Amino acid sequence: MNAAHIASLSHAKVAVEVVPETGSTNADLLARAPTLTEPVLLVAGHQSAGRGRAGRSWLSSPEGSLTFSLAWKFDGGPQQLTGLPLAIGVALGDALAQLGVQVQLKWPNDVLKDGDKLAGILIETQGAPGGGTWAVIGIGLNLIMPDELEARLGRSAAGAPWLARMERDVLLAALLDALADSLRLFAAQGFGAFCARWNLRHAWQGQVVTIIDNGQVLHEGLAAGVDDTGRLLLDTAEGRIAVLAGDVSLRVKE
CATH class of the missing domain: 2.30.30.100 (SH3 type barrels.)
Structure with missing residues (x-):
């Protein structure tokens, strides 16, 4: 993966950084939040201490997944970010559909394919110096689910082999564009602009x-x-x- 190439393929006007390995891209961007001046996408080839919701570990394989975080500043306080994880799910769902992978959404922050988890979303916030809030949006997306990793998880999980065949830089640029467009819409209109689309992808409607x-x-x-x-x-x-x-x-x- 090449940061300059990803940025050149994207229309998001977001700084892109790629590292071969780190503990957690979310933790890295949260630590840098007080000094950030613009949105940043941080992509890691491998995360050794990736986290999911409620402190759970996120297990991934370097060759079979995408793990990245996007730091984005909002003008208001964290109370104005209600529904943001669901909006990110909608953004991912729409982007993946355009790439040929149909998914469903599980409340509050999972992306499912054929009933199994394909991607997870973890959003953490930190106040910005001078006002506003930095939201650090972490995403783990399974591309290929090796048997040994599924065994470590102790449950079935989904993969998206079609996406695994794409050039990683092209895939990341497409996801970044969808996320940036959705974050700008969320900042302007809140979750209400995403509600109907989320409900269309609701995995367990009526169950x-x-x-x-x-x-x-x-x-x-x-x-x-x-x-x-x-x-x-x-x-x-x-x-x-x-x-x-x-x-x-x-x-x-x-």
Whole structure:
């Protein structure tokens, strides 16, 4: 992967950096946030300490995945970023569809292919000096899922061999363009501009699901999509409720 080549293929006007290996691209950009002056895409050939939501490890293979983070500054505070992980899911879904890979979205921040996880999204924030908020958007995208990695995960996971055959720089430029366009739209209009598209890709629409937090079942009901703030709508025995994104897991009821 070549940073200058990726930047030349992209219309996003974002600085691009490529490193062969690091612990976590999210951690690297968060540490640099106080001195950043422009958006930065940091791509790693391999992350040795990649993280998922709720502190979980993100396992990946250098040859079979893309791992990168994008630092983007918003003018407001973190409370204005409600729904951003879902908007990023929409951006990835649309970009991957244009590249020939159809995906679905799992609330609040997973991209699925044929029911298995294809990509994860982790967003972390830090206040910017002088005001505003830096959002560091980390993405791990499986291209090829080796058997040994799937065994380490302990569950099935998806791959996208078609994307693995693409030139990496071209693929990254396409994803960067989709993300940058969506981030500008989100800054202007919030998640409401993405809500309908998210619901079109909702993996478990109309299925009975349970919301679990720290092993405890909080809610159960029919998944009815999300509202324009990104809350999951559940039709329960007591009526419709809206669930805020947080450290929760969504499980289709067996």
